[in-house]
Amino acid sequence: DQQVKQNSPSLSVQEGRISILNCDYTNSMFDYFLWYKKYPAEGPTFLISISSIKDKNEDGRFTVFLNKSAKHLSLHIVPSQPGDSAVYFCAASAVNRDDKIIFGKGTRLHILP
Amino acid sequence: AAGVIQSPRHLIKEKRETATLKCYPIPRHDTVYWYQQGPGQDPQFLISFYEKMQSDKGSIPDRFSAQQFSDYHSELNMSSLELGDSALYFCASTVRGGGAGELFFGEGSRLTVL
Numbered sequence: 001d002q003q004v005k006q007n008s009p010s011l012s013v014q015e016g017r018i019s020i021l022n023c024d025y026t027n028s029m030f031d032y033f034l035w036y037k038k039y040p041a042e043g044p045t046f047l048i049s050i051s052s053i054k055d056k057n058e059d060g061r062f063t064v065f066l067n068k069s070a071k072h073l074s075l076h077i078v079p080s081q082p083g084d085s086a087v088y089f090c091a092a093s094a095v096n097r098d099d100k101i102i103f104g105k106g107t108r109l110h111i112l113p
Numbered sequence: 114a115a116g117v118i119q120s121p122r123h124l125i126k127e128k129r130e131t132a133t134l135k136c137y138p139i140p141r142h143d144t145v146y147w148y149q150q151g152p153g154q155d156p157q158f159l160i161s162f163y164e165k166m167q168s169d170k171g172s173i174p175d176r177f178s179a180q181q182f183s184d185y186h187s188e189l190n191m192s193s194l195e196l197g198d199s200a201l202y203f204c205a206s207t208v209r210g211g212g213a214g215e216l217f218f219g220e221g222s223r224l225t226v227l
Contacts (some may be wrong), residue, residue: 012152034215036218042221043117043203043205043218043219043220043222044156044218045218045219046215046216046217049215089155089156101146101158101216102158103148103155103158103189104155105154105155106155
C-alpha cells in the first residue's frame with residue numbers, strides 16, 4: 001500500500017520555466033511533509049518542508065503547497081535551472097506518532113537547455 | 114561541516130555471505146534510520162534507533178539485524194545474502210524532537226550480491 005504517491009516518474013521542463021512536481025498521500029495522520037532532491041550515487045538531500053498547519057512554504061526558488069482536503073502537495077521550482085535536474089522525493093511523516101518518514105517513488109526532473 | 118558517514122561505499126558479496134554496513138551520524142544526532150533503495154525503487158524504511166534503542170522497525174528481513182552503539186554510530190548486519198539484497202543502503206540521522214523533522218543522509222553504501 002503506497003501511502004505516498006508520485007504518479008509522474010519523470011518530468012521535462014525548459015530552463016527558466018516553472019517546474020511543478022506533484023505528490024499525493026493517503027494517510028490522514030501525516031502532519032509533516034518534506035521534499036528531498038537526489039543526484040545519482042548520492043544520498044537524498046533535504047530541500048523544503050511544510051507542516052500540516054500551513055498551506056504554503058517558500059524558500060528561495062522553491063515553494064511547497066499543501067492541500068490537506070485533497071491530500072495533495074506540490075513543489076514549485078521557479079525559475080528552473082540546469083542544476084535542478086535530479087530525482088525529487090516527496091516524503092511524509094506523522095510527527096506526533098512516530099518519526100518514520102515514508103517516501104514516494106520519486107520524480108526525475110530534466111531541465112532542458 | 115560534518116555529514117553522515119557511511120562505510121563501505123561499495124561492497125560486493127556472494128550469495129549466502131554476510132555483510133556489515135556502518136553509519137556514523139552527524140555529531141549530537143541521537144536518531145539513526147536505515148533505508149534500502151533497490152534499482153528503480155523508492156527508499157524503503159528498514160529500522161531506526163533512538164538513544165541506542167530500536168525505536169521503529171520497517172520492512173527489514175529477519176536475516177538483517179542492526180544496532181546503535183554508545184558513540185551513536187550504527188551497524189546494519191546482513192546474513193545469508195540473497196541476490197535481491199543488492200541495493201543502495203542509506204543511513205540518515207537527526208535529532209529527535211528537534212522540530213525540523215529533516216533527516217541528513219549519508220551518500221549510501223552500494224551492496225552488490227553475486
